[in-house]
Amino acid sequence: MGVEIRVEGLTKSFGRQTIWQDVSLTLPAGEISVLLGPSGTGKSVFLKSLVGLLKPDRGHIWVGDRDLPYLPEAQLYDTRKLFGVLFQDGALFGSMNLYDNIAFPLREHTKKPESEVRRIVMEKMEMVGLLGAERKLPGEISGGMKKRAGLARALVLDPEILLVDEPDSGLDPVRTAYLNQLIVDLNSQINATFLIVTHDINTARTVPDNIGLLFRRELVMFGPREMLLSSEEPVVRQFLNARRVGPIGMSEEKDVSELEAEAKMGHDPGKLPPIPPQLMPSDGRVRPAQHAPGSWCAAHGVVPPAGSFIDDLGRNWVEEWPRYVAAMGPVAGAGAVPGGHAPGGHVPGAPGPGGYQQGGGVPGAGAAP
Numbered sequence: 564m565g566v567e568i569r570v571e572g573l574t575k576s577f578g579r580q581t582i583w584q585d586v587s588l589t590l591p592a593g594e595i596s597v598l599l600g601p602s603g604t605g606k607s608v609f610l611k612s613l614v615g616l617l618k619p620d621r622g623h624i625w626v627g628d629r630d631l632p633y634l635p636e637a638q639l640y641d642t643r644k645l646f647g648v649l650f651q652d653g654a655l656f657g658s659m660n661l662y663d664n665i666a667f668p669l670r671e672h673t674k675k676p677e678s679e680v681r682r683i684v685m686e687k688m689e690m691v692g693l694l695g696a697e698r699k700l701p702g703e704i705s706g707g708m709k710k711r712a713g714l715a716r717a718l719v720l721d722p723e724i725l726l727v728d729e730p731d732s733g734l735d736p737v738r739t740a741y742l743n744q745l746i747v748d749l750n751s752q753i754n755a756t757f758l759i760v761t762h763d764i765n766t767a768r769t770v771p772d773n774i775g776l777l778f779r780r781e782l783v784m785f786g787p788r789e790m791l792l793s794s795e796e797p798v799v800r801q802f803l804n805a806r807r808v809g810p811i812g813m814s815e816e817k818d819v820s821e822l823e824a825e826a827k828m829g830h831d832p833g834k835l836p837p838i839p840p841q842l843m844p845s846d847g848r849v850r851p852a853q854h855a856p857g858s859w860c861a862a863h864g865v866v867p868p869a870g871s872f873i874d875d876l877g878r879n880w881v882e883e884w885p886r887y888v889a890a891m892g893p894v895a896g897a898g899a900v901p902g903g904h905a906p907g908g909h910v911p912g913a914p915g916p917g918g919y920q921q922g923g924g925v926p927g928a929g930a931a932p
């Protein structure tokens with residue numbers, strides 16, 4: 564099971580430029596969280612701070628009982644081993660083939676014999692669908708394959724926490740969809756705590772259990788996916804619906820005259836679109852940390868936008884869920900469902916197997932981008 568990360572009052576600046584201040588959030592153990600924000604709001608700086616590559620000015624990052632920014636070097640080194648990180652470009656060594664790239668952390672940080680290194684590398688390459696590409700150099704493969712190789716490398720030390728910076732950057736929508744499926748499948752298998760930085764609204768709407776949004780040096784909101792997708796907060800609403808109308812302008816913040824002009828033109832933010840079903844693991848099982856569709860809305864008396872939780876086949880997953888869970892059961896090794904929500908989530912457009920047979924595959928599952 565992944566570990567919880569508790570961020571309290573975190574502030575980071577470079578010289579006189581404050582990147583963000585007083586950021587507090589909890590990444591629940593084993594859940595997938597997504598961090599959004601306009602360009603330059605410091606999402607990558609946040610990831611680097613979490614893993615201890617950048618030191619915040621103030622605040623705490625609790626990983627278990629360890630407060631990461633204040634750890635002595637040796638303990639920080641140890642704690643970092645809990646993290647797997649996929650940087651934007653995959654950060655592969657151009658002169659090494661994929662096998663050696665993926666083996667690198669094992670050779671660098673462990674004393675495992677080569678036979679064991681081989682077993683682990685091949686296992687992770689299989690998990691990300693790269694078997695057979697061991698001898699390829701990074702320059703010989705597509706962007707999607709580079710991301711998957713970077714993911715395999717991030718997995719070799721069996722991380723408790725996986726940080727992924729813009730998995731969709733440079734990928735077409737179809738490859739992004741495959742990579743999203745891979746991320747959900749990996750979460751279901753390794754049950755680590757995931758944080759994904761993305762600009763892809765479809766990813767943000769369908770993949771995570773939780774969403775956070777940075778804007779104007781603040782964390783505007785962080786919470787369950789349903790909370791943000793049903794939020795009327797103007798910045799959240801504008802960003803998650805990719806609209807021009809709202810407080811976010813071309814260079815981050817609209818000025819008063821722009822907002823007045825918008826109001827005069829009679830622009831309004833429009834209705835909230837339906838909350839889509841959440842992406843399910845491709846084997847159709849329920850992830851251990853998954854929340855029941857509609858559970859946050861129900862618990863907080865929020866009426867979700869009309870048409871929410873309905874998949875491409877017209878099935879309403881709030882109604883289907885109890886039957887689905889009874890038929891499919893949670894993934895092996897699943898513990899109690901954390902966070903006080905009932906288990907939940909589901910498949911957009913690629914729902915679980917008809918009749919919900921356990922272990923049955925979802926159409927298109929497991930194909931490589």
Ligand SMILES: Nc1ncnc2c1ncn2[C@@H]1O[C@H](COP(=O)(O)OP(=O)(O)OP(=O)(O)O)[C@@H](O)[C@H]1O
Pocket residue numbers: 577582600601602603604605606607608609
């Ligand atoms: N090491 C550094 N030294 C000084 N400034 C930095 C450093 N790293 C990042 N910054 C600044 O911090 C700000 C936030 O950068 P960051 O890359 O985290 O933004 P982002 O939200 O990830 O952007 P994007 O969505 O475009 O990737 C930028 O103004 C950047 O120039």
